[in-house]
Amino acid sequence: MAHISHSPYLLYSDGKGNIFEDQTLFVTGRSGWDAFEIPEDEWIELPEGGSLYELPGRRGIGIDVETGEMRLCEKGWAVAAFIPPAHTGFYLAAYETAPDAPTLPLFCYTAAGWYDEKFYVPATRIEPDIRQDCEGYDQKKVEFGVEKLLQAYPHNRLVNHLANNCALTYQCPAARNYFLGRWECPIPSSPACNANCVGCISLQPDEETIVSTQDRLRFKPTPEEIVEFTVPHLEEAPFPIVSFGQGCEGEPLLMWETIREAIIEIRKHTPKGSININTNGSKPDAVRKLCEAGLDSIRVSTNSARREVYMPYYRPNNYDFDDIIESLKVVNSFGGWTSINYFVFPGMTDSIAEYEALRKLIKETGLKMIQWRNFNIDPDWYLGKIGVGDTGECMGVKQLQELLKEEFPDLRYGYFNPPMERIKGRFDLDFAHH
Numbered sequence: 510m511a512h513i514s515h516s517p518y519l520l521y522s523d524g525k526g527n528i529f530e531d532q533t534l535f536v537t538g539r540s541g542w543d544a545f546e547i548p549e550d551e552w553i554e555l556p557e558g559g560s561l562y563e564l565p566g567r568r569g570i571g572i573d574v575e576t577g578e579m580r581l582c583e584k585g586w587a588v589a590a591f592i593p594p595a596h597t598g599f600y601l602a603a604y605e606t607a608p609d610a611p612t613l614p615l616f617c618y619t620a621a622g623w624y625d626e627k628f629y630v631p632a633t634r635i636e637p638d639i640r641q642d643c644e645g646y647d648q649k650k651v652e653f654g655v656e657k658l659l660q661a662y663p664h665n666r667l668v669n670h671l672a673n674n675c676a677l678t679y680q681c682p683a684a685r686n687y688f689l690g691r692w693e694c695p696i697p698s699s700p701a702c703n704a705n706c707v708g709c710i711s712l713q714p715d716e717e718t719i720v721s722t723q724d725r726l727r728f729k730p731t732p733e734e735i736v737e738f739t740v741p742h743l744e745e746a747p748f749p750i751v752s753f754g755q756g757c758e759g760e761p762l763l764m765w766e767t768i769r770e771a772i773i774e775i776r777k778h779t780p781k782g783s784i785n786i787n788t789n790g791s792k793p794d795a796v797r798k799l800c801e802a803g804l805d806s807i808r809v810s811t812n813s814a815r816r817e818v819y820m821p822y823y824r825p826n827n828y829d830f831d832d833i834i835e836s837l838k839v840v841n842s843f844g845g846w847t848s849i850n851y852f853v854f855p856g857m858t859d860s861i862a863e864y865e866a867l868r869k870l871i872k873e874t875g876l877k878m879i880q881w882r883n884f885n886i887d888p889d890w891y892l893g894k895i896g897v898g899d900t901g902e903c904m905g906v907k908q909l910q911e912l913l914k915e916e917f918p919d920l921r922y923g924y925f926n927p928p929m930e931r932i933k934g935r936f937d938l939d940f941a942h943h
Contacts, residue, residue: 513552517622517629519571521585522563531582534571536622538600538631539888541856541900544570544579547620547631551599551907555628558593558643561621566610570603581605590621590630594641594682595924597881599631599906600855601888612890615708617883633907635881636924640692641682651676654688658738667730668738670697675757683755687742693750693785693926694742696735697726698768702759704789705824707894708886726758732770740775743782748928751775754787754808762788765795772802783929787850790833791825797839806846808880808926809833814866818857821895837874846932848878848923854891856900859909871917878921881910 516535522528538547555561569587573580589602598619622629639645655672662668675684675695683695702709739751753768754761761768772784783805790796790809812822816830837847849870857863870876884891892900904912913920921927 513549513624513629515624516547516549516572517552517624519569519582520561520588520621520623520628521569521582522588523585524563524565526563528561528563528588529585530623531569531571531584533574534569534580534582535574536620537570537572537579537603538620539570539603539855540600540859540903540905542892542898543856544603545600546572547600548905548907551631552622552624552629553632553634555590555621555630556593556596556632556634559596559628559630560591561628562589562591562616562618563587564589564602564604564613564618566607567604568607570605588621589618590628591616592619592630592632592883593643595634595636595638596632596883597635597853597906597924598855598883599633606889613887615885617885618888619883633910635910635922638923638925640686640925646682646685646689651685651688654690658688662738665734665737666728667697667734670726670757671695675755679757681755681757683752690742691746692748692928693752694739694746695755696730696739696751696753696771697755697758698730698735698753698761699759699764700726700729701763703763703791703826703828704760705826707822707824707891708884729764730767732767732774735767735771736774736778739771740778743775743779746782748930749782750785750926750928751782752785752787752926760789760791761786762790762792762795765792765799769798769802772799772804776803783846783926783932785846785926787926788836789823789825789828790836791828793832793835793839796836800840800843800845804840804843804845805929806848806926806932807836807840808848808850809837810850810852812852812854812884813857814863814870818863818895818897822891834870834874837870837876841875846878846927847874847876848880848926849876850880850882852882852884853906854884854886854888855906856903857897859903859906860901861904862901864904864909864912867913868916871913871920876920878923878927879913880924880926881922882924
């Protein structure tokens with residue numbers, strides 16, 4: 510754990526891809542609409558696999574080293590960090606946005622500073638699992654795995670999609686792991702969706718200035734295509750999971766009949782590993798059918814435990830916030846593993862109102878795990894889109910995590926869906942040595 514004796518210095522960019530520190534300003538962090546000094550114990554070195562962005566049309570907000578007053582850095586554009594999977598940020602980058610500034614693309618914008626010749630971010634490693642650490646990937650091995658599996662499944666459209674789109678074009682960590690024969694195997698299964706999320710990463714309306722970060726799946730897979738490549742993965746991979754519902758597709762529950770058929774068929778061939786679905790949880794009846802077929806775990810995505818924050822972001826068609834709660838309850842009633850994929854937005858997630866709503870959700874659903882995700886969205890754009898002017902009183906993301914842990918000691922924190930070995934209690938397992 511790095512110890513720092515004063516706040517890191519503010520970073521700025523010259524607009525040409527060069528980043529400098531401004532030693533007249535300490536960096537601040539953003540929570541909601543406001544800038545704050547960041548507690549010294551919340552800084553860590555920028556993790557391996559992290560990167561820095563310049564934020565055009567935005568001036569960083571710092572604390573004057575001499576006077577202690579907040580002021581803008583006029584030397585260049587503000588800078589933010591992308592922090593890699595398994596880490597959760599505590600503060601956003603703090604800046605003032607010019608009226609003509611472009612909307613930022615769909616990434617996370619964590620505060621970042623410079624201290625003692627290193628970059629620092631206010632964040633924590635929330636998950637010990639190394640499954641998406643960037644040093645764990647060898648591109649040559651991924652390409653070899655792609656070649657081998659495309660030969661093994663020449664007519665399988667899903668394997669082809671995972672190879673050519675996900676692993677090779679988008680460098681998707683989950684798809685790359687599949688071609689390396691390990692851990693969690695993604696199963697994109699639905700081209701359609703029943704939500705219209707503001708920050709959708711696979712489909713943005715034409716009138717929006719931002720673009721989706723990847724193209725959505727364009728076909729409906731058959732149960733046979735799913736079973737063909739997932740059974741060998743469950744049989745042979747270490748700590749195997751197969752997961753319906755990925756970032757490159759719509760909502761898997763819209764394809765629940767296909768998924769149910771696939772699960773039944775998979776379980777005829779192998780009892781091994783875990784079958785998971787990443788979903789918006791919109792169809793509790795479909796979730797029940799999947800549990801009856803043998804679904805082991807569910808991860809429901811949400812930006813909030815409050816209906817009034819959820820609805821304007823997800824803009825759901827034909828379902829309501831109550832359905833996502835019901836889906837968690839259904840899986841819990843079958844003894845399955847329940848997680849939420851919780852989009853962390855400092856100043857919203859750690860508000861007192863959200864904390865109370867989250868406590869209620871945990872108690873009501875018997876929730877087993879929170880996956881603390883960084884929210885990939887332009888902060889101003891997001892708050893504007895969901896119509897939030899005042900975010901209310903906040904406690905800090907770190908404090909929120911600590912308070913919940915005290916009240917719910919069995920609640921797991923992480924970033925990934927746990928394999929069956931962990932679900933059964935072996936959370937001490939180290940993937941690195943397998």
